[in-house]
Amino acid sequence: MKGLTYRASFNVDLQSSLRDGYSPRSIVNKADLNDNSGSGFKVNTNGLALLHESILTYSTLFAQHHSFKATAVVASQSEDNNSNQINATGFPNDATQNEALQLALTRTVTSSRSRTRLDSYLARINYGYKDKYFLDLTARVDGSSKFGANHKYGLFPAVSAAWRIIEEPFAKNISWLSDLKLRGSYGITGNAGGLNPYQSLATVSASGSDYNINHTFVTGINPSGIANPDLRWEKSTQADIGLDISLLNNRISIIVDAYQKTTKDLLYVKGLPLSSGYGTITGNFASLENKGLEFAVNARILDGPLKWNVSGNMTMNRNKVLDLDGGTTQERFITAYSILKVGQPLGVFKTYVYDGINQTGDAILPGYDGRLGGLKVKDINGDGTISAADQVITGNPNPKFIYGFSTNLSFKGFDLSMFLSGSQGNDIYNAARLSFEMPLGQRNQLAGLANRWSPTNPSNQYVSGFQAGRLPVTSQVVEDGSYLRCKNLTLGYTLPRIKGVQQIRVYVSTNNLFTITKYSGFDPEVNTYAGSNTAIGIDNLVYPQAKSFLGGLQVTF
Amino acid sequence: MKKILIPILVAFGLASCQLDETIYSSIYTEAFYKTAADAEKGLIAAYDPFADMYSGPAGTLIADFSDDQTYPRGVVGRNTLTLFTYDINYTTQKSNSRLNEAPQQIWTSGYDGIEKANWIIAKVPAATMDETRKKQIIGEAYYLRAFYLWMLTKNFGDVVIKTTPSYLQADAILGKSPKADVYKQIYADLDLAFAAGLPSYPAVDKGRPSKEVVNALYAKAALYNEEWQKALEKAQAVITSGKYSLMPDVRNVYKYDQEDAARIENMWAYEVDPVLPGRSHQLTGLCGPPASAGPEYGKTTFGSMFAYQSFYNSFNPADKRRLLLDTTYVDKNGKTIPQRSITPITTEGVLIKKYQDPVSTIGLIPNIPIFRLADMYLIAAEAEARLNGATPLAYGYINTVRKRAGLPDLQTGLSKDALVDAVIQERAWEFFAEGDRWYDLTRTGKFLTVIPKAVNSVYPVRNVTAKNKYFPIPQDELNANPKLEQNPDWK
DSSP: OTTEEEEEEEEEEEEEEEEEEEEOGGGSOGGGOOTTOOEEEEEEEEEEEEEEEEEEEEEEEETTTEEEEEEEEEEEEEEEEEEEEEEEEOOSOSTTGGGOGGGSSEEEEEEEEEEEEEEEEEEEEEEEETTTEEEEEEEEEEEETTSOTTOSEEEEEEEEEEEEGGGSHHHHTOTTEEEEEEEEEEEEEEEOTTOOTTTTSOEEEOSSOEEEETTEEEEOOEEOSOOOTTOOOEEEEEEEEEEEEEETTTTEEEEEEEEEEEEEEEEEEEEOOGGGTOSEEEEEEEEEEEEEEEEEEEEEEEESSEEEEEEEEEEEEEEEEEEEGGGTBSEEESSSSEEEEBTSOTTEEEEBOEEEEOOTTOOOOTTTTOOTTSEEEOOTTOSSSOOGGGOEEEEOOSOSEEEEEEEEEEETTEEEEEEEEEEESOEEEOHHHHHHTSOOSSSOOOGGGGGOOBTTBOOSSSOOSOOTTOOOOBGGGEEEOOEEEEEEEEEEEEOOOBTTBSEEEEEEEEESOOEEEOOOSSOTTOOTTTTOSSSOSBOSSOOOOOOEEEEEEEEEO | OHHHHHHHHHHHHHHTTTTSOOOSSSEEGGGSSOSHHHHHHHHHHHHHHHHHHHHSOHHHHHHHTTSSSEEEOSOTTTHHHHHTOOOTTOHHHHHTTOGGGSHHHHHHHHHHHHHHHHHHHHHGGGOOSOHHHHHHHHHHHHHHHHHHHHHHHHHHSSBOOOOSOOSSGGGGOOOOBOHHHHHHHHHHHHHHHHTTOOOOTTTSOTTSOOHHHHHHHHHHHHHHTTOHHHHHHHHHHHHHHOSOOOOSSGGGGSOGGGTTGGGGTEEEEEOOOSOSSOOOOSHHHHHSOGGGOOTTTBSSOOOOEEEOHHHHHHSOTTOGGGGGEESOEEOTTSOEEOGGGSBTTBSOOBEEOSSOBSSOSSSOOOOEEEEEHHHHHHHHHHHHHHHHOSOHHHHHHHHHHHHHTTOOOOOSSOOHHHHHHHHHHHHHHHHTTSSOHHHHHHHHTTHHHHGGGOOOSSSSOOOOOGGGGSOOOOHHHHHHOTTOOOOGGGO
16 A cells, blocks of 8 residues: 555663672781681673564645645563672682682572563654644553553643744745744653652562571561552643744744643652651652743854854753642652752752851850851751751752853864853752761861861861761752853864765864863762752762863764 | 554554563562461561661660760760760761661661561461461560560650551551550550460570560560559569579670570570671670770770760679679780770770670670560569568569679668669669660659769760650651651750
């Protein structure tokens, strides 16, 4: 049948890893050497991911002006993960290291396996009239094994339409306008996030409960957690309206978008009362709103022998927590210093307000274990004692806007390009500084600590050396995380063509050449909880991005 | 087109039933608690939080660093207990990763244990197994639940009573009950545990409670709740059971090579063994001299916990229990190290010798006593005195303990109050470094007068206040539990 196509794909992803180590007897102090000296381990993990996708499309053009395309997709993916671990202690000698763990005096073994599956079904109709009006209808059903028995499937419909105004007779004659298109869309999307499997089920497992009975170590089987049979898809309803404009023979193009997105049933890991006997539960406990504007401009400024393109984009997003726990909670800590609070952006920082250092003669308020030479915090409610009520919102990790800018210049064989990106108005909780400014005598410290507080050196910045870990969570480490970074700068030269070779280009390039920021940490672009959708803007010692310089030769045949 | 659609529809039909999860490495709760093996495994899980509570061991340290007998070297937040500077978030212990030494560990593990005991109590009755052992297993769970609840109420006052497992999230958020109701629950659980046919010593497994241990907890809980008649009855029931007796030499109660022999007195303890994997605790390491310098104390010791010189001086020199303290030690070269050189923090370091383990390289031998027969004698003495005054019976109980310590009988003709005070003083000498003294001070209100005087060069000022009678409920609990309020004194 004409216009009908079928495409199928199958992907198999096999992963296998071995992590092993050995701590030899030879490094043990001779006096301490005994039967239990020497230890080794092996951890085998393997994963099998299968993905199948079938796409059936039918497209046709009828009555001259009507284009019609129908698409049906069936996709299924599964992931199977296995992990086996052996720890062994007490080797007779170092000869076999960890390659014969059966020689060890004691061995502990753990193994686990998990499997997840995601099935998707999609139907889409694209309709166009005269290359001027477009309408797309999509319906998809996704099913994930991770959700509760009655909540595995989610239906996610979407509709979008576009009007190419440039095709209208009144617009066609405007000489400086080369394209004009108005777009709109409305739809629901689903998210299963980084959810772990089995959380909707009531299960028990041998997960580390044990005791010594009759001089023997025995392991127990304990509840894995509180089952959440209501675990379901996180759903976002998004409306978007956009305009694409091209001017002056496509020399300048502009894209503008405005969107509003409401997320219901936000998936997150919530702390349970310790009195329940459990730590956390995963579920759909919040709703959230995001709205914003996006701009992008692309301009071919020079188009002769000297070519110069520039482009820029900017996104302004505002988010707000709409409710928590079905309206029963107003505020909830997600880390020791960041919260979800109804009416506030995601993950704002809630801390004491830093007020310098307790100087000789200062009255040290009770309630936060403050001491002479230690951090001083503000008594916000003025009740003469420092309590949880004195913790206020002291920072917002969400930027006012993020932006990017790139430029490409080429002349004869030379090309020069640069890409800048930045973020403005976001705060970072520099948790690493707490560690680097807490003199415990066991780790590296910031150089500034040489100037730490003492009765004779009343520093107002660095605490004295006798804090024994006593640094309250304060706004001292909430910093402006705005930055502008040169992500890439490249200079290249393409050699004149020679026979048999299509192109030879030499270039020098640098990544992360410079960063303009007031942030005192290593890298304003990091986030310790990179996988979390709620704990954001936290720098607790993540390896910073490297500045790199590259030289290269590209030969294309 | 039909040819293609059919397989797709078939695929759709097949796939829809394949989203059920296969739980390879765990067991459906409804398929568990069915057999004898299930019940035993589930019960071990209910013991596990007891081990978490005593690994730090928060179970003794939060009391012993607060009292007038022993104190820590001021590191990793231990001194917040001695100085009463902890906050409701236990910030200092938390930032030093030492919650295992903080009151919060009691809260966390207490409720962890209660939840696991609740599952046994709810599910094991339906298991198919030997009925005698089934009853015992449920009885052990009742005992453990009572023990955890008692640990919670003696440290936090009014606490949450949870008697059913959390099947769903809604079951997990409960408010607290008055202390009186908490004790009612403890007694009710202990009555059921007592009726469960638990074996007596020596038939009982090492580590499990005997029938008499159930009464021991009952006696002590009743003592703390000032129900003297109950305390007396239960303590007498243990004493007259004839299953236990005092070790002739008090030092042997704590000696690493006498552990099993000492079970005749040491009724229930936190069990550790020199095995790997296995449960352990820090007391051996904390109490020995710094830098593992005293081989008699342990292979690895830190010099982090000492007794006050004033407490050492309070002993009658004839008291054998003073031999469980020392003002010198012998180093690896056989040289006697004088008191002034025991620790850099003070010239008056007094070493504690209740947890010495000179032999273990992995794990430890010394258990931490929870209930000893000596405790029953002193509970009986105090309860009898409070009920009936300075009777010969009360004298008899306290003198049994004094005699074993090598002391003469207590002076006769004491008033009721004087005898009660004498018993509490006797408890101080008997149970130091066993997590006991602090609760004698708080239940009697003596902590407000005793603690400010229990100072030395390391802790010259100790500002204890009325709110320190109980520890604050952890902020982490309050953050997650809208139904629970902080203790009034800590608001």
